[in-house]
Amino acid sequence: MNIVVIHQSRTGNTRRAAELIGGAAEAAGDTVAVRPVTNIDFKELAEADLVFVGTWVDGLILFGHRPGDTGRVRSIPKLWNKRVAAFMTHAFNPGSAADKLAGLLEEHGADVVAARSLHRRRLDAEAPAFADEVLAAARS
Numbered sequence: 001m002n003i004v005v006i007h008q009s010r011t012g013n014t015r016r017a018a019e020l021i022g023g024a025a026e027a028a029g030d031t032v033a034v035r036p037v038t039n040i041d042f043k044e045l046a047e048a049d050l051v052f053v054g055t056w057v058d059g060l061i062l063f064g065h066r067p068g069d070t071g072r073v074r075s076i077p078k079l080w081n082k083r084v085a086a087f088m089t090h091a092f093n094p095g096s097a098a099d100k101l102a103g104l105l106e107e108h109g110a111d112v113v114a115a116r117s118l119h120r121r122r123l124d125a126e127a128p129a130f131a132d133e134v135l136a137a138a139r140s
Contacts, residue, residue, distance in 0.1 A: 065095030
């Protein structure tokens with residue numbers, strides 16, 4: 001499969017998660033491109049069978065959880081009928097931010113197949129596991 005992993009990162013955690021997701025997909029034999037939202041290759045995106053889109057969880061510890069920098073996320077070209085997995089990174093309680101990111105991507109034309117928030121201190125385990133789950137579902 002051709003996979004594109006797009007990320008918007010503020011502190012580097014979401015970029016690290018994107019790299020880990022891309023690495024897991026490459027290890028599974030897929031063709032992968034990992035790109036920041038500011039450097040998307042339109043040809044890669046058009047040819048992608050699966051797209052991962054990630055940002056961070058913004059908001060207060062107990063409430064107000066939402067995807068970070070939604071303006072940049074909205075700048076991604078329309079994802080008409082593309083299978084998309086939404087991921088986020090968080091430090092504390094992510095609330096329903098991953099569902100909100102999934103909704104934003106669906107409004108952008110995506111067919112969201114998964115959405116999850118990954119704890120920034122457990123990225124090495126959680127990001128590849130998420131990628132493996134999404135890839136297994138995409139292949140079945």
